[in-house]
Amino acid sequence: MLPLIAVLGLLTQPPVNVRAYDTPNDEGSSITITWELSPADSGGASLFRGYEIYRSLSATGDFRNVGFAPAGATRFDDGNTDIQDGQEYFYRLKALTASGYEESAVVGPVVSSAQWFNTRTVNVLVITLFISVLVIYYIRRARAGEQLFVRKIAGLDAIDDAVGRSTEMGRPILYSFGLSYLNEVWTLASLSILYRVAQKCAEYSTRLLVPHYDPLVMSAAQETVKQAYAETGRPDLYDERDSPFLTADQFGYAAGVDGIMMREKPGAVFWQGYFYAESLILAETGHSVGAIQIAGTTSVEQIPFFVAACDYTLIGEEMYAASCYLRPEPQMLGSLKGEDLTKAIIIIFLLCGAVLGTLGVLSNIFFDHDGLSIFFENIVQWFNTF
Amino acid sequence: MKRDIPIIITFLTGFLCVVAFFIPHPPLGDLQQRFLIWYAIVYGFTMVLGLDSLLKYNIKKITQRKEGWQYSYVLLFGLALVLVTGFQSWFKYGTPFELRSSFMYSYIHIIVPLQATMFALLAFFISSAAYRAFRARTFEATLLLVAAAIVMLGRVPIGKMIWSEIPVISDWLLNIPQLAAKRGIQIGVYLGGVVMSLRIILGIERTYLT
Numbered sequence: 086m087l088p089l090i091a092v093l094g095l096l097t098q099p100p101v102n103v104r105a106y107d108t109p110n111d112e113g114s115s116i117t118i119t120w121e122l123s124p125a126d127s128g129g130a131s132l133f134r135g136y137e138i139y140r141s142l143s144a145t146g147d148f149r150n151v152g153f154a155p156a157g158a159t160r161f162d163d164g165n166t167d168i169q170d171g172q173e174y175f176y177r178l179k180a181l182t183a184s185g186y187e188e189s190a191v192v193g194p195v196v197s198s199a200q201w202f203n204t205r206t207v208n209v210l211v212i213t214l215f216i217s218v219l220v221i222y223y224i225r226r227a228r229a230g231e232q233l234f235v236r237k238i239a240g241l242d243a244i245d246d247a248v249g250r251s252t253e254m255g256r257p258i259l260y261s262f263g264l265s266y267l268n269e270v271w272t273l274a275s276l277s278i279l280y281r282v283a284q285k286c287a288e289y290s291t292r293l294l295v296p297h298y299d300p301l302v303m304s305a306a307q308e309t310v311k312q313a314y315a316e317t318g319r320p321d322l323y324d325e326r327d328s329p330f331l332t333a334d335q336f337g338y339a340a341g342v343d344g345i346m347m348r349e350k351p352g353a354v355f356w357q358g359y360f361y362a363e364s365l366i367l368a369e370t371g372h373s374v375g376a377i378q379i380a381g382t383t384s385v386e387q388i389p390f391f392v393a394a395c396d397y398t399l400i401g402e403e404m405y406a407a408s409c410y411l412r413p414e415p416q417m418l419g420s421l422k423g424e425d426l427t428k429a430i431i432i433i434f435l436l437c438g439a440v441l442g443t444l445g446v447l448s449n450i451f452f453d454h455d456g457l458s459i460f461f462e463n464i465v466q467w468f469n470t471f
Numbered sequence: 472m473k474r475d476i477p478i479i480i481t482f483l484t485g486f487l488c489v490v491a492f493f494i495p496h497p498p499l500g501d502l503q504q505r506f507l508i509w510y511a512i513v514y515g516f517t518m519v520l521g522l523d524s525l526l527k528y529n530i531k532k533i534t535q536r537k538e539g540w541q542y543s544y545v546l547l548f549g550l551a552l553v554l555v556t557g558f559q560s561w562f563k564y565g566t567p568f569e570l571r572s573s574f575m576y577s578y579i580h581i582i583v584p585l586q587a588t589m590f591a592l593l594a595f596f597i598s599s600a601a602y603r604a605f606r607a608r609t610f611e612a613t614l615l616l617v618a619a620a621i622v623m624l625g626r627v628p629i630g631k632m633i634w635s636e637i638p639v640i641s642d643w644l645l646n647i648p649q650l651a652a653k654r655g656i657q658i659g660v661y662l663g664g665v666v667m668s669l670r671i672i673l674g675i676e677r678t679y680l681t
Contacts, residue, residue: 368600
């Protein structure tokens with residue numbers, strides 16, 4: 086009987102070391118409460134229910150329940166909308182058990198406020214500034230007349246051939262953005278590829294079909310195609326109905342595009358955008374109708390499917406480079422060069438990190454010295470605060 | 472001027488979003504969220520454009536008796552059905568998403584099975600793509616074939632029965648070379664995204680303004 090009483094006694098102990106402070110790096114109106122687990126929380130988990138958080142405007146005032154944290158939790162962010170910056174608040178916790186509850190001591194006063202800088206983003210700021218400076222530097226160098234080398238991108242070189250082949254076969258061209266939305270960077274990258282494809286289509290008087298998943302992308306794409314046709318001197322060829330909205334449903338869109346491919350038998354198909362599981366359904370149908378296929382996506386999971394099913398694939402960043410490649414103006418090429426140099430620096434960082442990490446482990450094993458591994462862990466920790 | 476105004480708007484919006492990422496203090500803190508709300512409102516209106524486009528495309532197909540024009544009738548019927556059941560459920564239950572409503576009935580018993588059917592087709596497409604990709608015509612293709620065979624065997628019990636080390640090698644292939652390649656591509660994608668965004672904010676990238 087005595088051990089049972091002891092356990093029940095444990096179950097009614099309150100959490101200890103309760104702290105309340107302004108939530109750091111936020112836009113205000115939030116207070117964080119932390120505590121150490123009540124002894125009952127680890128002892129009788131099945132009987133322990135959790136913690137109720139109470140707030141009041143004064144230490145002796147009326148405490149109001151503002152939230153609940155389950156057993157095992159040691160932190161609660163009180164971000165209720167009624168919290169006002171500059172107002173003093175007091176907190177108290179109730180540890181709830183099957184047999185009752187126990188209250189912690191009152192903590193406070195605590196005041197919430199908004200911060201002017203998010204210190205957790207220092208690393209992002211440093212890297213962003215570094216990349217920006219490099220890109221701007223190379224843009225200036227390119228503007229000054231320096232010749233910059235860009236390696237060949239087979240998928241982009243093949244655009245003209247694909248449109249030409251399709252024209253010779255008397256078949257239309259199909260271009261898809263996949264499941265992209267207009268607020269995504271790859272969609273804007275894809276628009277520049279569409280512009281080039283549309284120019285070629287207008288030049289060869291080839292029909293261009295662009296079925297859509299998103300009506301905003303549809304509007305942007307229609308304008309892009311229209312502009313390309315106008316600039317090539319063939320505005321008469323433009324037909325808005327060749328750029329229809331199909332559906333905003335993933336597999337409905339796949340079925341719709343497959344249907345268009347089976348009926349229209351395009352000679353060339355461009356998959357340029359963001360794709361999910363429908364990528365292979367689309368690409369295999371394109372292959373079955375004998376189309377030359379040029380894919381490009383930043384979706385790492387779908388790249389292998391496109392590589393397996395398409396003739397050319399723009400892998401990840403190559404898609405972003407498309408506009409620079411297709412319109413090799415100095416400032417465009419300069420930005421590409423800046424990006425490449427950043428990548429080279431990152432590779433050097435990764436290699437140094439790998440060597441440092443390995444040396445750290447080896448010095449730990451052979452010399453019982455952990456200085457290097459601690460230094461390595463600190464670097465990893467800094468990056469992990471992303 | 473026609474191009475300058477959008478470029479200025481883009482610069483201000485992009486710059487404010489970048490600044491807001493580092494400064495949580497109002498009014499910048501929730502700026503991105505506010506922009507997303509604006510985007511959602513604009514998106515809502517563009518659905519009308521989408522509907523208009525869909526109707527025009529299918530009516531053209533029907534009137535011109537293009538190949539598969541009969542399916543356009545099915546589509547128009549489906550569109551009308553969803554609208555009618557949606558409104559009917561809304562009036563009856565206050566929301567079209569009530570599980571007993573005719574709207575949800577048509578969703579659960581028509582749309583979901585159709586989606587599942589399309590998704591299931593993926594299995595056949597994977598087989599046909601794998602057949603082409605795994606033909607050992609070059610060294611790289613042979614390497615791919617061997618790696619794929621090991622990974623596939625490592626995922627099923629028979630692999631372990633053949634040789635107990637196959638699952639270990641399979642995991643190694645997935646966790647070391649595969650993951651390294653994947654992360655390499657991801658770093659390139661993120662960097663490319665940052666630089667592309669920079670080009671857009673600075674007004675260097677203007678293709679989207681056509």
